[in-house]
Amino acid sequence: MAGAALVTGAGSGIGRAIALKLAVGGDTVTVNDLSAERAEAVADEIRAAGGRAVAVAGDVSSEADAAAIHRAAVTAHGEVTLLVNNAGIAHQALFENLEVGDFDRMFAVHVRGTFLMTKAVLPAMLEAGAGVIVNVASQLGQIGGVELVHYSGAKAAIIGMTKALAREVSARGVRVNAVAPGPINTPLVMQLSEEWRAAKRAGLPLGRFGEPEEVAATVAFLASPAASLFVGQTLGPNSGDVML
Numbered sequence: 001m002a003g004a005a006l007v008t009g010a011g012s013g014i015g016r017a018i019a020l021k022l023a024v025g026g027d028t029v030t031v032n033d034l035s036a037e038r039a040e041a042v043a044d045e046i047r048a049a050g051g052r053a054v055a056v057a058g059d060v061s062s063e064a065d066a067a068a069i070h071r072a073a074v075t076a077h078g079e080v081t082l083l084v085n086n087a088g089i090a091h092q093a094l095f096e097n098l099e100v101g102d103f104d105r106m107f108a109v110h111v112r113g114t115f116l117m118t119k120a121v122l123p124a125m126l127e128a129g130a131g132v133i134v135n136v137a138s139q140l141g142q143i144g145g146v147e148l149v150h151y152s153g154a155k156a157a158i159i160g161m162t163k164a165l166a167r168e169v170s171a172r173g174v175r176v177n178a179v180a181p182g183p184i185n186t187p188l189v190m191q192l193s194e195e196w197r198a199a200k201r202a203g204l205p206l207g208r209f210g211e212p213e214e215v216a217a218t219v220a221f222l223a224s225p226a227a228s229l230f231v232g233q234t235l236g237p238n239s240g241d242v243m244l
């Protein structure tokens with residue numbers, strides 16, 4: 001059933017693919033990104049294809065911005081029925097070289113951002129007795145990654161939050177799940193070192209990184225009524241890197 005989707009960090013990579021996929025499925029889409037230019041470009045792309053989208057710039061880790069993003073989404077398309085917490089950043093350093101600021105920013109964007117955006121949309125979902133939240137974690141939150149203690153920790157936190165919130169709200173009509181992608185060909189993964197990427201690729205059962213559209217398909221499934229029994233789950237479009 002078509003609804004009103006809000007996708008954070010949708011100006012690039014996986015978020016962009018999710019926004020495009022949901023729009024093709026009939027959802028109206030609020031395209032959020034830190035970069036107004038990138039958000040606008042994706043909203044333009046959706047409208048050019050005949051879909052309905054609005055671009056909203058803002059930083060999900062800021063309480064004021066998160067509230068403003070939510071307000072803009074509701075103004076454009078009515079109450080949000082699907083939130084995809086996708087905004088994310090990459091940064092790589094050995095633990096002994098990690099600065100407190102690197103750690104804080106990683107947790108601010110991924111964990112605080114997911115918390116703030118969920119806080120914004122949840123009351124209306126609970127009131128309606130319906131809604132879906134999909135959090136974009138990472139397989140590194142399940143298995144850890146070298147030089148990625150802060151990233152892995154933040155993604156593990158998202159998986160824990162997904163499970164805990166699902167326990168609280170699923171009986172009231174709101175389904176909360178996560179995806180934990182493996183390496184996906186996006187600008188974010190290109191920020192990691194070539195050595196890291198080569199070693200990762202060599203170890204993948206599928207022998208290749210994923211494409212953003214392959215993650216978007218998993219998110220669209222979790223958002224659909226076909227996923228009615230999926231509650232607090234973490235699905236892994238990950239080229240076979242992690243098998244649970």
Ligand SMILES: NC(=O)c1ccc[n+]([C@@H]2O[C@H](COP(=O)([O-])OP(=O)(O)OC[C@H]3O[C@@H](n4cnc5c(N)ncnc54)[C@H](O)[C@@H]3O)[C@@H](O)[C@H]2O)c1
Nearest residue numbers: 009012013014034059060086087088138181183184186188
């Ligand atoms: N690419 C991968 O291999 C991979 C694997 C697992 C998980 N992920 C996760 O998928 C998500 C999307 O990553 P991607 O690979 O598409 O990256 P990307 O860099 O292509 O896109 C991320 C987008 O998020 C935006 N963003 C960053 N901080 C933001 C903030 N504070 N508020 C709003 N927008 C913000 C960026 O401007 C960017 O446009 C992230 O959460 C990432 O951690 C990516």
